[in-house]
Amino acid sequence: MSKAAANAEFQRITDVALQKLKTRLDVYLQSLNGAAGMMRASENTEADDFEMFASSLNVKESLPGINGIGFIEPVPADEVPEFVAGMREAGIQSFTVHPETESDIKYIIKYIAPMDINAAAVGLDISFERGRRETADRARETGLPQLTPRILLVQDDTAQPGFLLLQPYFEGVDLKGWVYAPFVGRNLLEGLNPEEGRLFDFEVYDGIAAHNDALIYSSHEHEYTDTLYSADYTVEMFGRQWTLHYHSTELFNETFTTRTPFLVLVGGLLLSLMLAFAMRALRMRNESLREIATLRKKKISAREEENRSLVENTVVAVMILDSDRKIVFANHAATSCFDGKRDGLHGLSFSDFVTELSEDESRPNYNALGHTMTGRELFIDLHTNGWVTSSGKRRTTVILRDVTTDVEIANELVITKQRFDAALSGSQIGVFEIDLKTGRSVVSHTWRDIMDIKQDVENPQDIFMERIHPEDMTMLLEADRRCIRGETVRSIAEYRVAFGTNWRWMRSDAVVVQRDDDGNALRMVGTQTDVTELRHSRNALEASEKRFRVVLEAAPVGMATLNSGGYFIGVNPALTELTGYSDIEMLKDFNLDRIIPKDDMDRMIEAVLSTVRAGNQDVYREEFRIRHKSGGHRWGLFNITWNYDKNIGSYVYIAQVVDITDKKKMEQIKSEFVSTVSHELRTPLTSIKGALGLIELAARDKLPPSALRLVQIAQSNSDRLTDIVNDILDLEKISSGEISFSMVDVDLCALVQSAQSEMMPFAVTHKTKLELVLPKDELHIAADSGRMMQVMANLISNACKYSYEDTDVTVTVEKRDDVAVVYVQNIGPGVPESFKGRIFQRFSQADGSDTRAKGGTGLGLNITREIVWRHGGEIGFESTPEGPTIFWFTCPITQLSEGQVPATEKLPRPVPGKRLKVLHLEDDEDFAEVIRAGISAYADVHNVTRIRNTRGLLSDEAWDVIILDWTVPDGDASGLLDEIKEKQPNARIVVLTSDAVRAKDERVSEHMVKSHADMNRIIDCVINFAENGA
Secondary structure: OOHHHHHHHHHHHHHHHHHHHHHHHHHHHHHHHHHHHHHHHOOOOOHHHHHHHHHHHOHHHHOOOEOOEEEEEEEEHHHHHHHHHHHHHOOOOOOOOEOOOOOOEEEEEEEEEOOOOOHHHOOEEHHHOHHHHHHHHHHHHHOOOEEOOOEEOOOOOOOOEEEEEEEEEEEOOEEEEEEEEEEEHHHHHOOOOOOEOOOEEEEEEEOOOOOHHHEEEEOOOOOOOOOOOEEEEEEEEOOEEEEEEEEEOHHHHHHHOOOOOOOOOOOOOOHHHHHHHHHHHHHHHHHHHHHHHHHHHHHHHHHHHHHHHHHHHOOOEEEEEOOOOEEEEEOHHHHHHOOOOOOOOOOOEHHHOEEEOOOOOOEOOEOEEEEOOOOOEEEEEEEEEEEEOOOOOEEEEEEEEEOHHHHHHHHHHHHHHHHHHHHHHHHOEEEEEEEOOOOOEEEOHHHHHHHOOOOOOOOHHHHHHHHEOHHHHHHHHHHHHHHHOOOOOOEEEEEEEEEOOEEEEEEEEEEEEEEOOOOOEEEEEEEEEEOHHHHHHHHHHHHHHHHHHHHHHHOOOEEEEEOOOOEEEEEOHHHHHHHOOOHHHHOOOOEHHHOOOHHHHHHHHHHHHHHHHOOOOOOEEEEEEEEOOOOOEEEEEEEEEEEEEOOOOEEEEEEEEEEOHHHHHHHHHHHHHHHHHHHHHHHHHHHHHHHHHHHHHHHOOOOOHHHHHHHHHHHHHHHHHHHHHHHHHHHHHHHHOOOOOOOEEEEHHHHHHHHHHHHHHHHHHOOEEEEEEOOOOOOEEEEOHHHHHHHHHHHHHHHHHOOOOOEEEEEEEEEEOOEEEEEEEEEEOOOOHHHHHHOOOOOOOOOOOHHHHOOOOOOHHHHHHHHHHHOOOOEEEEEOOOEEEEEEEEEEEEOOOOOOOOOOOOOOOOOOOOOEEEEEEOOOHHHHHHHHHHHOOOEEEEEEOOHHHHHHHHHHOOOOEEEEOOEEOOEEHHHHHHHHHHHOOOOEEEEEEOOOOOOOOOOOOEEEEHHHOOHHHHHHHHHHHHHHHO
């Protein structure tokens, strides 16, 4: 082999050796990154965590040359005593900081593992030596791993040159310390390459100069004075320049250098002998070289296979790139990292998978972003090294580590801490931890904020204890003692703390979190909150509850609380008196259905539950019978409300029960009185009115004017008396809703015109003129036409009575949005100011003399208002003294359906033809006589006074119209309706009664109240219905 070829081979061998050195140092760095990731993933890293981490790495076997892995923490000089105490409390009893230095900030080795071979380094302040200190500062400033100059490790007894490799550890932008690895140069470099000592020897120097003071390692003890081949390298090793000098051994020189094995012998005689000997020697030399070459080839192949196997199976992702940064090799870890298949990355561009970040974009734990073949995004810790192959091709070795999980965990930890801090701050919860052996405490920022203690104040526990109220101190200490002794799980106490001259209430809740083997408490952790407002609210609630119970017990009405099942959970004395049961009985599985009949109970449950489901908060109010314990019944007005009790997860119902038994009795008496008055007054009044009307009609041309005038006076007074009776009887029934209105579609304009026609004589009498102002289009309302006529009559009559003579009373109808408005205006003295506030009250008149001067009972406007309200409208007035007075009311507008006839349109009375047969059930024979006389021109009327007589006639003859009075001496005529429908299916049923309260019956064709129906209406009703039925 030529000398040039041998020199190239030597360069290749030393390049490989140098690369192995860099690879080993990169592996060291990856181990430090792993330790940093372990610290980020741990909430509180301790010495045991480093021991477990070093054990999992198997440092002694897997990381040859490294002494261990540790952590250095910067500690201000004034905090060193506290730091040492904390380390001793954590279990390192012999921990001390050494040596003494003047540094303001100590760089203290806090942890290192394995501990057995590194014990001397624990507590070492590396700032004692300039090289160590400056390297640590440089790592902090650059954020990159840095290597110290050549030093002597305190834990190495051999006094060999060593180094520290420091990786800065940040949390966010704050430096927390350095993860580091100490190693001895000889342990790192010795045996790194199998060719060392065989084919080459080498020396390593710290720096760019090769002199003995900087020597790190030499593979041989003798000095080389003459070597055929050598190679020198100056490389950067994590911020330090190292110089490496390689030189060939005799074996390399003999193996790779060709010499001529000829011996020049002097003498021709020995030429042939010497030639034979030379040939033999040459053959033996060739065989030796061949054997050496074969052996070398096997060793190289084995070493290459070993290296390939190591690279292929290492957990670290390794790639080799060509000069175009195409991937020419990727180990299994790299392929798996990017979700590729076997050899699936070969030939692809490295930039397709990795994007290197700029220095500004890089973070302490990653400097590149990865993109897998399946689209996942990775955070990558990337390291590269360029080299040249033996054939001169440029290659780049890429070592990368997927730190995505570490980054995500670190980010999650940051977010979790932020959330935890925000939660504590937002909820104003202070956290404290007490060392029960030393008495020292550690508190959160929120604890200091709650206690108004500055963040930099030391020993806040002492200040806290001094501010506790003397009366509460014993209770607080006893709660702690009981918890420490294990008698209680938690120490919970409320106590007062001084804030200047004021006291505030605090609540602490603590638990023992650590005990020794003997069960003695070592640490207690707890929370503290300011409960002053809660305490005041609780006191106020207790006071309010006491007042409520006093009111409840003394309340004259029954009160109770019930659960969602209807069972009583609280009652007061008034309710027990109302039901006859004692409070003990009612609070022991006593359900509401025991005192309320089933039908009423079902109705109540359905109504209350539907209201609750609808989300309404209205008070449910209804009257129900109450079964008394004695067996009798009483009446109660139930007012039921409810609220949702979150503690039990269901509704609680509050019932207020007013005893209305006496009220019900009075109502019954009143109802019986009204029924009696209705029958006993309305029937004769209707008879008188009907008789007078017939007399006037029949004898108008025969009586002298004076007699006719007496008849008219009698008619006027009977009308007035009828109005008074109707007003008195209708008032309570209308306001209480006992009278049902027959709501039909009514043409309001036509109704007003009818009212004008009927009230025109009244207006003439009072020397006024009725004027109408109506809209062009019809306005339809849902109304009881009779009651609405009553409203118009009241308003128009009042307007006429209180108008100046020869003035107009104007009735105006307008449409406003979806309501119709009716105005009745007159010109007169106006409503007195003192009377305006009570004009709609019962029996109210501006002047008592009005009763005689103007007539009336003072009930008309009150009844008018009740009728308007029942129609869903409003009523009001405006009045100017000696000027216009306007009364107005509203009604909702409806749309008239196609083909519907407004209720105010009357069918024309037919011309008398076929005589009708009418059966009239009426016990007042005078009234029956008047009716018979009134319709005698059209019908033959047969009167009966008893229900039993009516039944007999239903079977004997056919009737066109049957007139019934509901109440007769032998019963209620409603019992005849089914029989009439069965036996007289073609007959029309007309009810003419004094009972205005009775509900409408669909079997009845027309329902009339005697005092509200004049003879004309009765005739029209009978004849029209009969005609329609013909």
